[in-house]
Amino acid sequence: MTELAENLAENSAHTAARSVFVTGGNRGIGLAIARRFAAAGDRVAVTHRGEAPPAADDLLAVRCDVTDSEQVDQAFKEAEAAHGPVGVLVANAGFANDRLLMRMSDEDFTSVIDTNLTGAFRVVRRAVRGMLRQGHGRIVLISSTAALHGAAGQTNYAAAKAGLVGFARSLTHELGARDITCNVVAPGLTETDMSRALTEEQRRHLLARTPAGRLGHPDEVADAVAFLAAAGTGYVRGAVIPVDGGAGLGH
Numbered sequence: 001m002t003e004l005a006e007n008l009a010e011n012s013a014h015t016a017a018r019s020v021f022v023t024g025g026n027r028g029i030g031l032a033i034a035r036r037f038a039a040a041g042d043r044v045a046v047t048h049r050g051e052a053p054p055a056a057d058d059l060l061a062v063r064c065d066v067t068d069s070e071q072v073d074q075a076f077k078e079a080e081a082a083h084g085p086v087g088v089l090v091a092n093a094g095f096a097n098d099r100l101l102m103r104m105s106d107e108d109f110t111s112v113i114d115t116n117l118t119g120a121f122r123v124v125r126r127a128v129r130g131m132l133r134q135g136h137g138r139i140v141l142i143s144s145t146a147a148l149h150g151a152a153g154q155t156n157y158a159a160a161k162a163g164l165v166g167f168a169r170s171l172t173h174e175l176g177a178r179d180i181t182c183n184v185v186a187p188g189l190t191e192t193d194m195s196r197a198l199t200e201e202q203r204r205h206l207l208a209r210t211p212a213g214r215l216g217h218p219d220e221v222a223d224a225v226a227f228l229a230a231a232g233t234g235y236v237r238g239a240v241i242p243v244d245g246g247a248g249l250g251h
């Protein structure tokens with residue numbers, strides 16, 4: 001755990017445990033995020049389609065494919081029954097299916113949009129209902145540096161991840177003065193199954209454009225999410241926080 005994480009964990013230890021819901025929290029970045037909240041004493045539900053998260057982690061595993069609104073509703077019901085109304089939502093589930101435009105089928109394009117963008121819409125809509133009743137909430141959407149810079153072969157993925165930015169900012173307007181925030185974290189290349197699927201040449205190319213000279217660690221993304229979910233960050237709204245080793249120099 002990083003020093004920032006320890007400080008955030010210590011701060012949260014002084015506040016009541018929250019009900020946290022992380023999509024795709026069974027592995028990769030989502031699991032690191034879920035572990036961060038659990039370490040701070042929060043009650044954390046994670047969605048999975050295939051493999052559940054490791055049993056050693058004290059996480060409530062709920063089955064859910066974010067492309068299906070009924071499964072989303074059922075997963076929230078299970079989380080709410082166990083942990084109470086969801087106060088923190090992290091929409092992290094996502095996948096890439098890279099292809100140059102001329103070889104991209106309708107299905108290649110729409111399936112990536114359906115999970116990464118419409119999936120986030122489905123879970124946020126479901127979560128906001130309870131947050132409005134509670135008068136409080138923290139929503140964090142996991143985007144990507146691809147949203148801001150684009151990448152050859154990623155017209156589908158970059159469009160979906162860029163869509164999350166417009167979504168978060170529009171929702172910020174809708175939520176107005178309520179203490180419910182929606183922000184975006186945009187990771188750069190991070191060490192998970194997703195980045196392990198890249199070729200050596202793709203990795204070299206991306207690292208050459210990353211001042212930090214290394215891949216990010218899922219815990220570093222979790223740090224940014226924990227910050228945006230903290231009770232004291234209610235004035236941070238509609239922001240995009242890059243966690244990319246400087247690849248985008250703040251953008």
Ligand code: NDP
Pocket residue numbers: 023024025026027028029030047048049050051064065066067092093094095096115119142143144145186187188189190191192193194195
């Ligand atoms: P992984 O491939 O390791 O994990 C992806 C997660 O998303 C899994 O938990 C997976 O669940 C879940 N998921 C995928 N599709 C669906 C779906 N239809 N319904 C529900 N869950 C689904 O990826 P990462 O941990 O690397 O990625 C996490 C997020 O971070 C993604 O949104 C990704 O786009 C983003 N990101 C990742 C970067 C990286 O370099 N790794 C860089 C920038 C952004 P299951 O196990 O059931 O398949």
